[in-house]
Amino acid sequence: MELNIEVDKKSGFCYGVVKAIEKAEEHLKERGHLYSLGSIVHNNTELERLRTRGMEVIDHKGMEKLKDTVLFIRAHGEPPESYNLAQDNNLTLIDCTCPVVLRLQQRIREQYELLKPVNGQLLIFGKRGHAEVNGLIGQVDGDAIVIENEGDLALVDFKRAVAIFSQTTKDPQQYDKICRLIEEKIKEAGSPPEFFCSFNTICGQVSSRHPHLKKFAQKHSVIIFVTGRESSNGRILFESCLSANSRSYSIEKPDEIEEDWFTDGDSVGVCGATSTPMWLLKEVAQYISENI
Numbered sequence: 001m002e003l004n005i006e007v008d009k010k011s012g013f014c015y016g017v018v019k020a021i022e023k024a025e026e027h028l029k030e031r032g033h034l035y036s037l038g039s040i041v042h043n044n045t046e047l048e049r050l051r052t053r054g055m056e057v058i059d060h061k062g063m064e065k066l067k068d069t070v071l072f073i074r075a076h077g078e079p080p081e082s083y084n085l086a087q088d089n090n091l092t093l094i095d096c097t098c099p100v101v102l103r104l105q106q107r108i109r110e111q112y113e114l115l116k117p118v119n120g121q122l123l124i125f126g127k128r129g130h131a132e133v134n135g136l137i138g139q140v141d142g143d144a145i146v147i148e149n150e151g152d153l154a155l156v157d158f159k160r161a162v163a164i165f166s167q168t169t170k171d172p173q174q175y176d177k178i179c180r181l182i183e184e185k186i187k188e189a190g191s192p193p194e195f196f197c198s199f200n201t202i203c204g205q206v207s208s209r210h211p212h213l214k215k216f217a218q219k220h221s222v223i224i225f226v227t228g229r230e231s232s233n234g235r236i237l238f239e240s241c242l243s244a245n246s247r248s249y250s251i252e253k254p255d256e257i258e259e260d261w262f263t264d265g266d267s268v269g270v271c272g273a274t275s276t277p278m279w280l281l282k283e284v285a286q287y288i289s290e291n292i
């Protein structure tokens with residue numbers, strides 16, 4: 001089939017993930033083995049590549065049994081308990097918490113100190129159980145309400161002050177929508193507008209990709225979006241592509257691509273999430289050009 005294929009130059013890992021992988025690979029080159037607390041990226045193909053180089057993913061239960069060794073902390077960050085446990089178990093940390101997440105953790109601690117004396121509530125717009133969200137809640141000993149959707153606003157008392165932060169990878173439009181709803185509810189409850197404080201802490205690396213991907217998707221007749229199924233950031237960014245181009249397909253690996261997605265003369269755009277490596281995007285483009 002005659003196809004014109006373009007790989008999006010602005011896709012590929014965000015700088016937080018690039019830095020984390022560089023550090024991990026540096027250590028793996030020297031020592032040949034490294035424990036990682038959780039998966040470094042939500043992308044199985046990249047995880048498999050690192051596994052063959054000696055990276056071993058463990059969970060928090062596994063960490064409890066680990067002693068006197070080196071442990072890698074990924075870009076999502078961790079709650080303080082993980083650092084305490086690392087100290088108790090004599091673990092040397094390669095801490096690759098993204099600076100953007102570290103700053104967010106600090107802002108949450110600061111805001112919590114202001115909310116406490118006025119009986120305020122701290123809200124986090126994010127995915128319950130997501131590693132980054134667990135790390136954020138841990139900053140305030142779990143005293144925060146996670147808002148995944150409108151329905152979760154029922155957990156909030158709008159007669160009390162409210163401050164909301166966002167998980168770094170959320171959709172900016174959804175965040176705005178939640179904030180507008182909170183404003184309305186504060187008003188309905190008869191509370192003053194000052195009772196509501198919003199901190200848009202969505203990472204610039206993510207928020208700038210939404211308008212860019214929409215443009216990229218409009219430019220092409222077919223979009224192949226590459227992402228790990230576990231990646232929440234991938235799901236949200238794919239929605240942006242789909243809203244701009246109904247012939248958008250989300251895949252994890254090249255062999256998931258189907259021939260009947262394409263017609264002769266199509267212009268094909270290949271792009272991905274912040275956790276999708278550029279080498280995989282290029283591999284997908286090559287697969288299309290050789291097999292379709």
Ligand code: SF4
Nearest residue numbers: 014016098100168203
């Ligand atoms: S998306 Fe942003 S906050 Fe998350 S790891 Fe990448 S650079 Fe850091």
